[in-house]
Amino acid sequence: MLTRIEAHKSVIGTIVVNADGIPIRTTLDNSTANQYAGLFRQLTLMARSTVRDIDPQNDLLVLRVRSKKHEILVAPENDFLLIVIQNECE
Amino acid sequence: MLTEMLIVILSPSSSRTINISVSGIQSTRDTNGVIGCPSRKSFIGECNNDVTPQPLYQADPAAAQSKASRLFLDEISAGSASDQTTATGSFTMPFSRSIFGSSRISSQSTIESVNEEIEDTFPKRDLPINFPEVQRKRDIVKEHVTEDMLKEVTDISISETDSISLLDIPSTFVSVDADDAEATMERNNQYAELCRNRMGNDKYVDQSVQTLNGAAKNKQVQSDSIMMVDSATTVTTWDMYDSLISPEQCEELCSQELRRADCPEVGVDTSRGAERSVSVGSTASSGNSEGEVEAFGSGLNAESDLQLIMLSERFHHSLLVMERSILGNTFQPKLAAYRQLPVTHEPDSLVQPGMVEQREEDTHSPPSPAVERLWTFSCELSRGRSVHTMAWNKKNPDLLAVGYGEFGFSNQKPGLVCCWSLKNPTWPERAIQCDSAVTSLDFSSNNPSQLAVGMQDGSIAIYNVKNQESEMFFTSVCSECPNRHLDPVWQLRWTQQELSPTGEEEIESLFSVAADGRISKWFICRSGLDCIDLMKLKKIQTTKKKVGGTQTESVLSALTPGLCFDFHPTDSSVYLVGTWEGLVHKCSCSNNQQFLETYRKHFCPVNCITWSPLSPDVFLSCSSDWTIQLWKQDRHHPMLGFSSTQTAVCDIKWSPKWATVFGAVNEGQLAIWDLNSSLLEPIIVQPAAAGVKMKSLLFATQTDCVLVGDSDGQVAVYQLKNLSVGESSQVQLLDRVQSDVSEDYSACLNGL
Numbered sequence: 001m002l003t004r005i006e007a008h009k010s011v012i013g014t015i016v017v018n019a020d021g022i023p024i025r026t027t028l029d030n031s032t033a034n035q036y037a038g039l040f041r042q043l044t045l046m047a048r049s050t051v052r053d054i055d056p057q058n059d060l061l062v063l064r065v066r067s068k069k070h071e072i073l074v075a076p077e078n079d080f081l082l083i084v085i086q087n088e089c090e
Numbered sequence: 091m092l093t094e095m096l097i098v099i100l101s102p103s104s105s106r107t108i109n110i111s112v113s114g115i116q117s118t119r120d121t122n123g124v125i126g127c128p129s130r131k132s133f134i135g136e137c138n139n140d141v142t143p144q145p146l147y148q149a150d151p152a153a154a155q156s157k158a159s160r161l162f163l164d165e166i167s168a169g170s171a172s173d174q175t176t177a178t179g180s181f182t183m184p185f186s187r188s189i190f191g192s193s194r195i196s197s198q199s200t201i202e203s204v205n206e207e208i209e210d211t212f213p214k215r216d217l218p219i220n221f222p223e224v225q226r227k228r229d230i231v232k233e234h235v236t237e238d239m240l241k242e243v244t245d246i247s248i249s250e251t252d253s254i255s256l257l258d259i260p261s262t263f264v265s266v267d268a269d270d271a272e273a274t275m276e277r278n279n280q281y282a283e284l285c286r287n288r289m290g291n292d293k294y295v296d297q298s299v300q301t302l303n304g305a306a307k308n309k310q311v312q313s314d315s316i317m318m319v320d321s322a323t324t325v326t327t328w329d330m331y332d333s334l335i336s337p338e339q340c341e342e343l344c345s346q347e348l349r350r351a352d353c354p355e356v357g358v359d360t361s362r363g364a365e366r367s368v369s370v371g372s373t374a375s376s377g378n379s380e381g382e383v384e385a386f387g388s389g390l391n392a393e394s395d396l397q398l399i400m401l402s403e404r405f406h407h408s409l410l411v412m413e414r415s416i417l418g419n420t421f422q423p424k425l426a427a428y429r430q431l432p433v434t435h436e437p438d439s440l441v442q443p444g445m446v447e448q449r450e451e452d453t454h455s456p457p458s459p460a461v462e463r464l465w466t467f468s469c470e471l472s473r474g475r476s477v478h479t480m481a482w483n484k485k486n487p488d489l490l491a492v493g494y495g496e497f498g499f500s501n502q503k504p505g506l507v508c509c510w511s512l513k514n515p516t517w518p519e520r521a522i523q524c525d526s527a528v529t530s531l532d533f534s535s536n537n538p539s540q541l542a543v544g545m546q547d548g549s550i551a552i553y554n555v556k557n558q559e560s561e562m563f564f565t566s567v568c569s570e571c572p573n574r575h576l577d578p579v580w581q582l583r584w585t586q587q588e589l590s591p592t593g594e595e596e597i598e599s600l601f602s603v604a605a606d607g608r609i610s611k612w613f614i615c616r617s618g619l620d621c622i623d624l625m626k627l628k629k630i631q632t633t634k635k636k637v638g639g640t641q642t643e644s645v646l647s648a649l650t651p652g653l654c655f656d657f658h659p660t661d662s663s664v665y666l667v668g669t670w671e672g673l674v675h676k677c678s679c680s681n682n683q684q685f686l687e688t689y690r691k692h693f694c695p696v697n698c699i700t701w702s703p704l705s706p707d708v709f710l711s712c713s714s715d716w717t718i719q720l721w722k723q724d725r726h727h728p729m730l731g732f733s734s735t736q737t738a739v740c741d742i743k744w745s746p747k748w749a750t751v752f753g754a755v756n757e758g759q760l761a762i763w764d765l766n767s768s769l770l771e772p773i774i775v776q777p778a779a780a781g782v783k784m785k786s787l788l789f790a791t792q793t794d795c796v797l798v799g800d801s802d803g804q805v806a807v808y809q810l811k812n813l814s815v816g817e818s819s820q821v822q823l824l825d826r827v828q829s830d831v832s833e834d835y836s837a838c839l840n841g842l
Contacts, residue, residue, distance in 0.1 A: 001409045004517060010420055052328030056335075062415050073415050075408040082408050086416050 010087045012070060017041070017081040028085075036072075036083055044076040414513045421515065424464040427809055428512070428793055459773045461762070461796065461808040467492070467510045468804040469517050475506060477799025480788040481531040485538030487792050488512040489519070491555075492805055495527025495546060507531065507543055509555050510805070520555050530582040536598045544579030544602055550612065552600075577605030577651065585657045601657075603667060607649025609677075625682050627652050627669055654699045659706070666709060668696030674711055674721070691719050691728050698742045704749040714738035718754055718763075734761055734772055741787040745794075753796055757783040760798050762810065776808065 006014050006027055013028040021041055023033040048060040063074040075082040264274045288294050418425065467490070475494035483489035488511055495505040505528035508518035522543075530544040539556040579602050586598045600612040601624070610621035627650045651670040658664040663679040664686070672692035675685040694715035702708040707723040716736050719728035737756040745751035750765040754772070761772035778784045778800060786799040794810045 001406065001413065005409065005413050005416065008416060008420075008516075011416060049326055049328065052331075053326050056328040056331030062411055064415065071419060073412055075412050077404050077408055079402065080405065080408075082405070082412055084412055084416060086419060 005084060008086075012085040012087055014085070015081075015083040017083065019079050036085075037081065040072070040074050040083055041081060044074050044081060048076055413517075417514055417516060421465060424807075425512065427462075428464055428790075428795055428807065459762075459764075459810070459812045461760070461774055461776050462811055464795065464807045464809050465515050466804045466806045467508075467515050467518075468802075469508075471506065471518065471521055472508055472803035475803040476783075476801040477785050477803060477805060478527070478529055479531045480786055480797060480799055480805065481533055481541075482788065482791060483533045483538060484535040487790075490788075490797070490805070491531050491533060491541055492799060493528030493531045493543065494803060495524075495529065505545060507541070507553070509541075522553055522555075524551065525549070529578050529580055530602075532582045532584050532600075534584045534598060534600075535586065536584075542582050542584065542600055544575075544582045544604075546578040548575035548577050548579060548604060548606070550575070550579060550582065550600070550602060575602065575604035575606055575608065575610070579604045580651075580653050581655055583655070583657060585662050601655070601665075603652040603655045605651035605653075605670075607651055609652060609655065609665075609667060611679075623682065624679060625667070625677050625685075627667065627675070651695075653695055653697060656700050656709070659701050659703055666699050666701070668699040668711055668713070670695045672696055672713060672715070674699060676723075687726075689721055689726060689728070691721075691731070692717065694738070697738065697740055700742060700744055702744050702749065703746055704744075710742055710744065710752060712739040712742040712754060716756075718742060720765075730765075730769065732763060732769070732772075734775075735759065740785055743787050743789050745789050746791050747794065753787050753789065755784045755787040755798060757785075760784055760787070760796070760808070762796070774810070 002014065002016075002025075005011060013032075014026065015023045015028065015033045015036055016025040017037040017040075018024050021037055023030070023037045026033040028036075043065075044060070044063055047063050051058055051060045060076055063076065065072045065074070070088060071086045073084045073086065264271055266275075268274075472492070472494055476496055477492055478495055479493040481491045483491065490510045490512070492508050492510060493505065494508070505524040505526055507520075507522040507524060507528055509520040509522075511519045524543060524545055525547065526549070527546040528543055529546050532542050534540040534542065539554050541553045541555050543551045543553060545551070582600060582602050584598050584600055601609065602612065602621075603609045607627040608623050609625040609627070610623050612621045652667050653670060655665050655667045658666075665677055665679070667675045667677060669675065672690070672694055674689040674692075674696060676687040676689070677685050689711075692711065692713040692715055694713045696711050696713045699711040700709060702710070708729075709721050709723070710718060711721065711728075712718045716733050716738065718732040718739055720730040720732070721728045732754075735756055735758065737758055739754050739756045741755045743753055745753065748764075751762065752765075753760065753762045755761070758778055760774075760776040760778070762774040762776075763772045767773055776798075781802075782804075783801040784798050785801055788797040788799075789795075790797065790807075796808045796810060797805055798808065799805045
């Protein structure tokens, strides 16, 4: 399944980050992956905290950051973090 | 009052400080109060200061007050004291005591002599034991006293005296009625008068007394410094919720984390374990800067982590969500068009100018009915297989089941059932491999996750598609069910029958029609599926004559294959069957011997038959004789016949929204007919892609889209556009039908 995502034509890269903030599987280079991992970890913690503060039974599924150049999707979990960078489609 | 004075004289002449002080005073008064006199103490300061309390009363020459007969000096050794010029004393003050009847004090001299000796006398204590010694020492080493005495370590003890009460006159109360009340009152009056007369009276002289404050002593104590640690925590709503409401989940996750920490694959467990905090909410660890350092040291850990993560269910779920999000981005315009939502455009995309032009073009030209291809469900699994049947899920309208199979006699590939979700057109949600080619599918309405699959070898299986690995509920395979179909099951349908005997719920049963000429109703028995036959399709040979004679024919099966059937939308006991012979029979569930009616028109196998969902008495049938016939239930002849191409019509379906619209698929094209606008031609014709034959058709229930399955394993979704349909389609349909009927009649009459 992960390979399918990675093989998608508009997907630039994927990063799977474990609980310690180390990218354990990535299609990008290591430094970029580390950078993404570190930066998005904070953001997802904050976003998740926000969502759950409003309703504790709710939980964050996917966080999408859409920028000019591409869109970054982050799926946070307790044990890991899944980051996918997708290009503008079409 | 008796007062006795005791004068203690301190010699000031020596340079050395005095380390001996006077004893306490003991004095009493006769009438009132007792002044407690503590034992004599030495008041020696640490720095060898003289901290002796000063005498409280300066001996006055007007010591006429002292009527004491004797003066006591407490061990004033005049002689020796005079020699001890060591006592420096910054003062010499007579120290007076007043003693009452004291026998403790021994004195030698009178006041006068004391006064004379003030300069030289040195008070001597009797209690401090070391004092005489000291004095003797001083006597002995008089010459070297300065050096040695200075170096000597002396014991210094300072203790507190008892409280000295100087004046204590408790007041007494005398009752007015007492005997000596008068005397007391008189005395009181005298006193009051005295007080009044006091001011300016010569008898009384004011004299002030100053109490001397003792020297203050500073005492410092040093203690250990208190360690202060700052501790802070952020309390969030979800944190409280987590700890209060779901402790079990926390424990589970904790145990999972601990298990991971104990994973013996890598030896660096302790460090990892220490890092993993037990609390679920905080997965924070060292920052990114440390990550790189750790990455090297725990490279092995990363792999085990990866494995664990990959296998975990949550990862799969996340992947699912992620994939759908990605695809949602990609397919967003298409899906939005499908769901009839406004399409969002990229704000800065380069395609925009072109699209703007296109939109302008559209507005200029009059819109004509067309289909627009939105997307295609296809993947490698399904490529190359032919789509035979499709069915929507009854509960979740986004879920589509597609059955694939090859029908060539030469290659009998095993069949495949894929459950597609609209949200993911690139990969099916479920893919079920079947033993043989799949010929029919239907989802159950009572249990929406049950999917019944009919196959080419006549077996029927019911799958539960809820879980990731869809399991087969029941199957009727050859050895298990004696009544199974022996020939391909051409159509399956779940239908709700009448109310059960309890009258509470409708039971749903599975019906099937197969090429062995039987229509069966299936139910679940102990060992699997079992069926009872509803109807056997007997061949009706009124018009045909067999060459071979009837004898041989009786050997062969007297049943004709049934190819399709459809239950009446409202009355579920009546159904129509289309047969190989081209006959359409109307049957009833209760009567399994005879047909209610027979409709003859086709002379080739009837491929599909369907009731109109909106108009109760009308149904359509299509067959391989290139025609589509529109029938009314009570007429033996079709109302209308349509024919547009010269190929067999494979599939036909009514539109669920418009009563006059239906779609037909033959091998080369998709044709959408609108009875309202044209009877002779379909309004929309979409030719198939090259080399691909369109095989089956399905309308989308909620939107105006059409799904077409073809022989390459692709299911294309087309959106119907610009279909101008009248408002009240039903009425129009009937009107049309009636007008056509009249046309037919007139044509017949004219023709005849």
